[in-house]
Amino acid sequence: MIAFILRRLMQSVVVILFVALIAFSMFRFVGDPVHQMVGIETTLEQRAALRERLGLNDPFHVQFARYIAKAAQLDFGISYQHKKPVTELLGARFPATFELAMVSALFALAVGVPMGVFTGLYRESWLSKVFMAVSLAGISLPTFLIGILLIFVFSVTLGVMPSFGRGETVDLGGWTTGLLTASGLQALVMPAITLGLFQMTLIMRLVRSEMLEVLRTDYIKFARARGLSNRAVHFGHALKNTLVPVITITGLQLGGIIAFAIITETVFQWPGMGLLFLQSIQTVDIPIMAAYLMLIAFLFVAINLAVDLLYYVVDPRLRLDRGAAW
Amino acid sequence: MPSIPSSADFVIAEAVARHFDVSKPWLARAIERSPRVFLKAVDGVSFSVAKGETLALVGESGCGKSTVARLVVGLYRPTSGRVLFDGMDMAALPAAERARCRRRMQMIFQDPYASLNPRWRVRDIVAEPLRAFGLAKGRAEIGERVGALLSQVGLSPADGEKYPHEFSGGQRQRISIARALSSNPEFLVCDEPTSALDVSVQAQILNLMRDLQEELGLTYLFISHNLAAVRHISDRVGVMYLGRIVETADSGTLFSAPRHPYTRMLLDAIPDIAMSGRERETTGGEVPNPLDPPSGCHFHPRCPFADARCRAETPALKRYGAAETACHAVEEGRL
Amino acid sequence: MRGWRDSDLWYFFTRSRIAVAAAAVAGTMVLAAFLAPVIAPYDPFDLASLDLLDAHIPPFWLEDGEARFPIGTDDQGRDLLSAILYGARISIGVGIASVLLSLFVGVGLGLVSGYAGGRIDAFIMRVADIQLSFPAILIALLVNGVLRGILPSERQDDLAIYVLVLSIGISGWVQYARTVRGSTLVEKNKEYVQAARLIGISSARIMLRHILPNAMGPVLVIATIHVAVAIITEATLSFLGIGVPPTEPSLGTLIRIGNDFLFSGEWWVTIFPGATLAVLVLSVNLLGDWLRDALNPKLR
Numbered sequence: 019m020i021a022f023i024l025r026r027l028m029q030s031v032v033v034i035l036f037v038a039l040i041a042f043s044m045f046r047f048v049g050d051p052v053h054q055m056v057g058i059e060t061t062l063e064q065r066a067a068l069r070e071r072l073g074l075n076d077p078f079h080v081q082f083a084r085y086i087a088k089a090a091q092l093d094f095g096i097s098y099q100h101k102k103p104v105t106e107l108l109g110a111r112f113p114a115t116f117e118l119a120m121v122s123a124l125f126a127l128a129v130g131v132p133m134g135v136f137t138g139l140y141r142e143s144w145l146s147k148v149f150m151a152v153s154l155a156g157i158s159l160p161t162f163l164i165g166i167l168l169i170f171v172f173s174v175t176l177g178v179m180p181s182f183g184r185g186e187t188v189d190l191g192g193w194t195t196g197l198l199t200a201s202g203l204q205a206l207v208m209p210a211i212t213l214g215l216f217q218m219t220l221i222m223r224l225v226r227s228e229m230l231e232v233l234r235t236d237y238i239k240f241a242r243a244r245g246l247s248n249r250a251v252h253f254g255h256a257l258k259n260t261l262v263p264v265i266t267i268t269g270l271q272l273g274g275i276i277a278f279a280i281i282t283e284t285v286f287q288w289p290g291m292g293l294l295f296l297q298s299i300q301t302v303d304i305p306i307m308a309a310y311l312m313l314i315a316f317l318f319v320a321i322n323l324a325v326d327l328l329y330y331v332v333d334p335r336l337r338l339d340r341g342a343a344w
Numbered sequence: 345m346p347s348i349p350s351s352a353d354f355v356i357a358e359a360v361a362r363h364f365d366v367s368k369p370w371l372a373r374a375i376e377r378s379p380r381v382f383l384k385a386v387d388g389v390s391f392s393v394a395k396g397e398t399l400a401l402v403g404e405s406g407c408g409k410s411t412v413a414r415l416v417v418g419l420y421r422p423t424s425g426r427v428l429f430d431g432m433d434m435a436a437l438p439a440a441e442r443a444r445c446r447r448r449m450q451m452i453f454q455d456p457y458a459s460l461n462p463r464w465r466v467r468d469i470v471a472e473p474l475r476a477f478g479l480a481k482g483r484a485e486i487g488e489r490v491g492a493l494l495s496q497v498g499l500s501p502a503d504g505e506k507y508p509h510e511f512s513g514g515q516r517q518r519i520s521i522a523r524a525l526s527s528n529p530e531f532l533v534c535d536e537p538t539s540a541l542d543v544s545v546q547a548q549i550l551n552l553m554r555d556l557q558e559e560l561g562l563t564y565l566f567i568s569h570n571l572a573a574v575r576h577i578s579d580r581v582g583v584m585y586l587g588r589i590v591e592t593a594d595s596g597t598l599f600s601a602p603r604h605p606y607t608r609m610l611l612d613a614i615p616d617i618a619m620s621g622r623e624r625e626t627t628g629g630e631v632p633n634p635l636d637p638p639s640g641c642h643f644h645p646r647c648p649f650a651d652a653r654c655r656a657e658t659p660a661l662k663r664y665g666a667a668e669t670a671c672h673a674v675e676e677g678r679l
Numbered sequence: 680m681r682g683w684r685d686s687d688l689w690y691f692f693t694r695s696r697i698a699v700a701a702a703a704v705a706g707t708m709v710l711a712a713f714l715a716p717v718i719a720p721y722d723p724f725d726l727a728s729l730d731l732l733d734a735h736i737p738p739f740w741l742e743d744g745e746a747r748f749p750i751g752t753d754d755q756g757r758d759l760l761s762a763i764l765y766g767a768r769i770s771i772g773v774g775i776a777s778v779l780l781s782l783f784v785g786v787g788l789g790l791v792s793g794y795a796g797g798r799i800d801a802f803i804m805r806v807a808d809i810q811l812s813f814p815a816i817l818i819a820l821l822v823n824g825v826l827r828g829i830l831p832s833e834r835q836d837d838l839a840i841y842v843l844v845l846s847i848g849i850s851g852w853v854q855y856a857r858t859v860r861g862s863t864l865v866e867k868n869k870e871y872v873q874a875a876r877l878i879g880i881s882s883a884r885i886m887l888r889h890i891l892p893n894a895m896g897p898v899l900v901i902a903t904i905h906v907a908v909a910i911i912t913e914a915t916l917s918f919l920g921i922g923v924p925p926t927e928p929s930l931g932t933l934i935r936i937g938n939d940f941l942f943s944g945e946w947w948v949t950i951f952p953g954a955t956l957a958v959l960v961l962s963v964n965l966l967g968d969w970l971r972d973a974l975n976p977k978l979r
Binding site: 032033036037044048154155157159160161163166167169170173174181273274277278280281284285295296298299300302304307311314315318319322 | 960
């Protein structure tokens, strides 16, 4: 037990350090940081002085250690493009991405689970077939294309939905939220659907196959034999048993949602971290790229770790045979 | 006296051991304070095979006999001890000489379904050693050699165009033998070559192997748990139990007058009423966990003759007439 | 057995009909794309032939539509049909090239990892685990960003396609490596491999000649489905503006260009390339699904 937790923690630390190494290498070796920070009129002496002051002449491991130490205090340097601290830039945009991701995940769950239950229970119904066809499209169509189609239909043709931005936002002590105004909520609808559609289809297919699996098992037959109503069997017994994998997958997909937010935010000009990251790639703004990479890595590791530990607590079967590979 | 193999012997194993590290990951060990765990698959085995002879190693599954086979041909390196082939220690030879040595020994495997690459044509399978050792050059010469080899093992040269899945188990084993013969070896290690086959086919394969031995002057190390097959083909027999040899004797002596209680138990398990006329001794029990073998004589928990000495002291192989047996009871004359 | 006949045979039959249709659609599109220089009415890459007076012409069935541009033109006066054909050629080409790169890297590392075992295996698989915890699109974006940082800016447009192939290719190797490693672990303990080792066949030869042919089945299924993913990734990167340059547009670039004119009512510049992309990806996906089921009897 302790060995398992320790091993998982160590793995997480290794992952973070590995990603930090990549982030640092990008920062250090892609382009010249000094060149990016100064103007053309800076003399060679001034450049050399800046180089020394930034510690760019120190040995690699010293620089790397300093980078880690700074990153631990959330200091990722100054953006080349915006000439502002990266942390400040990312922090200002975090609420937008976070709200979008959460609403998308909720949408995916709230729509995906009932659709999955329905298609699992009534396999042959025409509505199930429609759902399955829609889910195939949801998996096959690129995210940005779905966003464009939504804009084309609801903003351009029907003119009922805003096509870009967050609408009006309210500042709650540094956290800007669009959830408290009508225009903010309205602006959230299409990006959230675009972003959540892929997860929704995933959840729907998962719930469906889990339902089909569970309904075949003996204890469901036994529950029926006891004369329980269909409703009690379907929801009390069958659905309950499908929820553990569903919650796990949703949790694990949360990181994916944040990554795919890059695309959604671009389509809808949503002022979040993804849009900032994309702009930083276009302008080769390495400090932002590195910081975003570290942030995503941290989120992924934290989510994975939490899911693994929860699984370990929930499912006693896993306590015996997991983790022989390390 | 354990026999010191004479230098005239062709293949000699000198106190060969092979241990496998089956410990838990180091972190788990550190936290649970558990020690490293080794599986002593082979724990100091000595034997010798004379040229032209067939030595059989028998024992229940898990006794380490297949590991011995792989140690002898050099697929595993011994943890300690050494194997001499025609006076040379394979593990210590320089690469060029090792390759020359390899050509002279070959192996026939247990599972006719896993021992032939399913994606290769039979002709390529049989020709692989020819190409590897440069024994035949050019399509025509290789094709001719392969055809001759397939005929030699009772298949048709035209079978070379087929894939392994088109053959039965017995035919596949013939292909295996053809592959083994293609490098003109002098020594063949046969790891349970018939145990996956039907009884009727087993006899065919054994007869083929015996004919080839006479024809080509081959030396065999024959690994099996099938005593009937062993009796059919072997000149001498070694009985293994949990990584050690407990008895060796020539085939006639072993089957007519077994000494070690374990050998007796194995023979009693053969449903052959006319065999010995001896009263059957019931020896129950399972093979113990090889990770944690019993102290002293490994066999003592299952042995009806075990006493305090058997539990404490490991018996050594000693000569009694035509046999060598490692048993305190035999030594003390209790048996 | 009877249950299988009752339901799954029928199921399989309908499925394979879908597969035949998907194969026909995908095949036609690939063929049309690669024959673009022959069948396309215009050369959209020839900037000299473009006439800005031809810009923003709608499809022929709309008012102001012209028969010489059957589905209209974009803002540069490019014939959209020709641009889509050429664009599909770039999209499919980049998709297949990226998949080949992923396959090459992944299969190689998977073989080495599974066959060598020990520290090499642990290292490769750990890197794979780390990469796998990030979505492929993010990896592709990062590789793309780094390559842009390294390359001199004046050559970036020329090299854009190679940068794309490299970034999509690197983002997809893990699946191949894991699959091949799994097969290798099974195969390397089989006796035919021991027979080869016995006669001193080198490890490299054993991996390539003995193990690889036995590990390729699932790899081909992954590769088919991966082509669809790679095409989507290419389109996404190009749409995000870090893919192929607008002078030689892929489907994603065309959608990006059209997106700017969506609000002025010129929907065709976006919708036609988008529909092409959707049909292409859907048919490749269906084909891959069918291939997976057909090659794996356990999956019904």
